[in-house]
Amino acid sequence: MASSKLSIYAFLLWLLWFHVFPPMDAQLMWTSIYLGSGNSQIDLWTQEAKGCACPWNRTDQQCACCVSEGGCHCGKNAPNRCTQCGLEEHCNHMCNVTIISSELMARSGKSFGQIKSPSLEGPDACWYTFIPSSTQRVEVQIYRLVNAGKHNGTSCVGGFLQLAGGPEPQYSQTDNQICGSNERYAPPVVFFADDGLATLLFQITEKTRRSQFLAYFSFTSINNSDGLGYQPRGGMKLQNTDCDWLYQDFACNKSEQEGNSCVLASPSYPGVYPPYRQCKYHITTSNENIQVRISFTALLLPQNCKTDYISIYQGSTTSSPLLTTLCGNQRKTLEYYGLNLLVEFRSGSQKPPFDYNGFVATLKFSERSLTTEATTTVHIHPRTTMSNLIFPMNESITSTPETSSCDILISGNNTRSGHFDTREHEWHPICRLVFQGRVTDVVHVSFFNYRLRTPSCKSVIEVIDNRIEDKRSIIDRICSPILKQSRDQDYRSAEPTFLSTGNTMIIILKRSSAPLSTNEAEFLAGAYFFHDEQISGTMQPNALCDVKFNGINSPLAGMIDNPGTQHLYWNIDGPLSCRQQFIPSNNQSITIKVQSIENMSKEPNCVTQCGDNGCRCVSSSPLKNIDHLMLLGDNNLNIACLCGSFQTEGLPVSARTWGSLTVIYSVAYYTWTKKGFGFSASYAFNTDTICGEHIYTVHSGEIVMKNLTPPENLNHFYQQSCTWTLHSNVERQLELDITSEQNRPCTAWNISIHEYSPSPENQHLGELHHIFCSRDNHKSYLLPWKLNTVVIRLFTLSRTLPQFKIKWRSQVVRANTRFIGAPSAAPNAVSSTDYLEPNSMSLLYMLLILSKLCFWCGPSGLNR
Template sequence: MTAFQALITTLFAIQWGIDLNKLTTLTGTASVVANAQLIWTPIYVGGSSQVDLWTQSTEGCACSFNSTRTDCACCVQSGGCSCGDSSPHRCAQCGLEQNCANMCNMTLDSKQLLNKSGRGFGQIKSPALTGPTRCTYRFVPDTGQRVELQIYRLVSIGRHNGSMCEGGWLQLESGARVCGQNERFDPPVVLFSDKDSTTLQMQINEKTVRSQFLAYFSFTSTTSTSVGWPARGGKSVNNTECDWVYEDTDCRKECVLASPGYPGVYAPNTRCRYLVTSGPHVAVTIKFTAVLLPYNHCTSDYIAVYSGPTISSPVLAMLCGNKKTSVTHAGQNILVEFRSGPGVPPFDYNGFVATLNFQEITTESPTTVATETTSRANDVGKFGNGGGGGPNIRTHNQDHRREHRLNSCDLEVRGDEVRAGNHDTRGKPKSTACRLVLRGGSYDSVHVSLTSYNLSAPTCRSMIEIFDGSLEGGSTGSTKSLKRICSPAQRIPGDAESTDKYAESERYSSTGREMTVVLRRASNTPRDEEYMDAVYYFHDEREGGTQQPASVCDVEYFGLSSPKNGSVVHPAPHRLFSLEGPLKCRQHFIPAANQSVIITLQSTNKRISNSACDTQCGDSGCRCFANRSLDEIDHLQLVSETGHIVSCLCGSYQDWLPVGVRSWTPVYIEWSRSSRGGLDFKATYRFTEDAFCGDHSTTRPQGEVTSGDLANEIVKLNRFYQQKCTWVLDSQTDRQLTVEVESNQSKPCTAWNLTIHEYSSSGDPAGPRLHTFCSRDRHKNFTLPWKMNTVVVRLQALSRTAPQYVMRWRSDSVTANTRKSAPSPAPNQVAGSSRSSRESRRMIIAMTLVAAAAKSLPRV
């Protein structure tokens, strides 16, 4: 019996509900092709009477655990082994028979399986489990192999809400998440991994009766002509998920570009860049031989080709759907960017593959774009501007950057057409003055940094000067000089980049929307080597918050002036902080008085395997547990204005997402990068008005405050409420104030508490603390001393559950000889019996009467 004869047996199909009419019997080395280029390794089982991949019949053979019995399963002679006494009527792949009863939390090693079964493929049929639960399957391929997974059946493994899986999923490490309540995939969902080892995770986060899946796996050769790893000729960039560099010297034969995991389904929320470099007088041709992206998702899943090394270079082509294009460019750099958005069922898209060719040219050749097909693709003009969509596109071969050259080395850039770039005067015709003029939009600020320069003339005969504003007619007008660098001076970034420490160039920011950088040279002779290389970007205050001058990436969002809601992502790795080393960026959200801000960290599929840091979440927030300092680890924190860490996320933190916080005080997201890339994240924010919390002051003699219903205001999983509410209770007349607090909760005092303070007229109005109420106290009355006419009541909370309470106050205006002399006991005091309390009150009354009687007696 051969190893490959039939795809799925009849019994297998009946058991799992797969239509036999849709199954294909394959021979030889042919591969299944569905939906254009979607392919996978054909895995066959035996003849028509075979029960499953390794069991020929359920009885009729000698039992491995009892040689006197012949009622056990008959196994495939090549590769099948009896499951033993635990499952006498079933066989499994040799090397995995110990997992027959519970195929969960196991390792599948290519070498071991090949030695024991002679096979580099197999089947995973998970046990029927009750959720919440988790199973892992670790795959260890041999040299020259990649891991391939084919998912055929899902039962009660989460669901897709339109943008992500919730409740549960299957995920091959760092790849796509697949989910479904009752799914039969035909063709199967195919996933590939090219790591040294990878883990399949079955994660169930909700209650289920039966959660189960069926999949085939294969340790597939990278040299396979059908499903082997197609990327060829390039070099992967260290510390990145999927960035590559292709050089013409390494592509003597045809080079190949491909999306991660091709020809399997690619991971969502991914950004991959393929930089192609060549010498002068070389034409580069990129031919996209297969493209398969989700239909009608051109703003989130697309391929962009740029005629330069960055995404601010002119755009040559945009591809989405299953559009295929051939691009030829005569230039030394070309960049291909692949972007993916949220995962989209039915998980039959697998990215792209493209060939790369270099051809020497003797005359200058114009850029050309030849479109082969346009089916299932939106019109290119439908791409949005910036933000979450694709780049701003006009035509394929039109430069989307406006460059108004005032003379040979001058450049004017407008922020409404390009958002970032650089201007290097080297290679430009010589001139005694070169100007870089930057004009932003209405809400833009402009930021400039000099990455390198050389001023060799003596005694300040040459200089570089940076102006806040625009130089019109050659005069400074109202512009301000921010920096002047006099010759001789030099900055060479190579030395800084070779170190391990982060070294950021000094950044200069505009107060308005325009900036000008001027290079003045003593001469313009051909031997003159003076130059400047300046990088710049435009920052939209409305969309990106108010950028802080002291930092390259700190921004602030104000509840009154910023948009009421929006989304933020991890800081963009533009050239101003692209060097190696640690970096911290803060996105600060500042609600106005009587406002709160709701921040929700949403799912991202970038995972860090074998991380030295782990995330755990509880009632007091999420915490990072690491075996070394967090400064050495990529992590993400939600921090309150007082520096209290509401949540810390690190490592493979995606299982805890979404994480949300609702705060009535300023809070910020702190993104800390230790490696080259740092963690990816996406968050949404919303400022909302709140009448029941914030800072309030009242002179009413009595009143009541109740907690609001916040149950539907934030995410269901890992939601946290951070509150700081203050009420100043003031009176214009003398009084005795009683504050009553009650709650039906029983939470720790660290989760939330309500405190009563003396009033302070300077700084924080909450002076010395008088009393504390915790929810476990259930009900308390606090009576304040006579003539304490102004007090402060403050609620502070950090909990998964919103505080539930009622706070009332009332004022008594009484004569001096009847007023109470002291407040009731604080919650942390243990009161005696009610009898002793009555006796104490009687003693106080008696002493008062005695004093009054003594006062009325005649003097002797």
């Protein structure tokens, strides 16, 4: 034990020294993670193995002492260990873990932590999923690796540790990956992930006795001032590419005026760059007299330029003249003139010691003073559309007056939300606004102001839901004469709004004659928003802010927050209500946890009251006149309503349902200057089969509710509406036996027994026969003869999950006799094995007759 403590202390001391005095020749940077004090600290969260009171027995001082900020005791199963608050359930086996940034911060006050994997006996695997906020990137630092495959010179075999992006990570040689038999990394191997959700995969594919690793993780701000937030900036990421970017002089100059220079960076900088990448950074200028100054402020590649290098070309393709090639750690500043430059970054396979992290370069544009040479422009034929030029070629276009049009490209890679106004551009008869989003984007546009003065539809606004100008793609056409002013008589809505079906929308303003003055000009002004449906749900048509998340194709976990911050809401002056609906698939449930609420109007007329059946907004005023956040189940069942000063206590509030769950964000009076209240919530689609479509065709069986791990927060509510269909194709009499050891109100949960209805509405629930409440403890129900198909329904709205057992058995009389009056849309047919043989059926029939005769011949029956 002493030697173990000494080695860990030496490691922590080295780590602290390395962060304070980093090596001068290395450019790897990472978040400094160190907690606690004292030379005897055991690990990141445990100060001493003994000497502090046990949480379950304060008189016992033989338990571990935890780091005061962020450390929590592991419990009775590990009395001499601590772990990070929020990860206690993984204290003894940290494997297959989902770590959500907001939840970790709420529980431990830290945005970073430690992963010490369990000791695996291969073949085996563990995964660790990280869910950052929208302003964070995932950072992983690996210090120790034991028996995790080996490197064969080009790739890892037998095992690996890999950081992969996306909701469904898979093994890939193009992702950051390391391996080794007994490795201590000093400095650590540092990985960054920039595409939101990321997963660390630890997989052993060969037989081993002990495979393990030690790593730190951090949710690092993308605006980190220590250089950890380096990403390409000021450019536009090109669609359908892994890491290609476009930088234009006018965009970079505008960014520089706002205090942000254009930056080129290799993927995952300042961490290790991924292998087998070919990234192209296209640099375009308005004319050939623009000087491009590229300053490589950091460069760390292998010394030979065979597999990992940077090439700079005078032109737009790799077949253009090669200007120079860089590798090693050559930090250079290069200056060129021309219309197009191409910076290409190539990487080969990853090789130990996994410490090359690529490059960072800044861009500056300046124009030399020349009077004799004319500027170069790209001439566009009048019949050529912007869509034909922009999308296949991704070229920068400067139109000449010969085109008789102004062409405005707004890219979702550069900005996600903003205003547009054609009056800010030089007048042309035709003005095109092309909104080009990312692959998973849809475009949402709202018109605030427009004026078309000419008669008889000589001036028009056309909205095209496509990347090609086609009459069949026109979704709206506004004809002159017409005038719309912001906040006019229809000021309370943001209409007209338009939603694309793909990631491109084109708006064309056609004007018949030049204006006599600025005040007479025909124009169009509004706002736009690029909505990523893969991350933020499917935007609903004819709605400003309603979205749907379907469990079958949405990320399994993520974060949601309040709408109303995008420029699309600029014109709203009145009530705002937005719905975010989550629909699990048949084998799923959905959990939503409201983590925080900020700046909600503290209405004295509204009080939040939480009990076993959910949270209610109690108010003397109509709820629509009060700011509130609501969680609704199926059939608009109120599970939780939060209003007034509730945000100061009682959070988090969470709900788990096996049907749809809708978050309603309602602001009584919204304005762009004041906006509404803020909230943050996490969601997770859980895989389970507690509810769903269960159809039983056997004549006897049992249904038992599976127990679930209870949540940590008090205000957590279960809402269920589950059905089980018992069906038979032969005549029978069904007997049900229901038991429960709980003693809960019938409103908390109950079981009802119904006839089967062919109508799918209301879950096929027909006529009600019986209701079982847990207080009944035990009941048996004998259903009517020939009621061959019944539906058993469980309804729950409670802090506790119901516990019960349902048994059923059938008395079947005649074989192979089908009930003619069965429901027309009966469930699955019973198999032939469910029919009894004729001899058996005859015997049962005789026994049934004898039992009836004996009943009537009893002592009391003689007098009937």
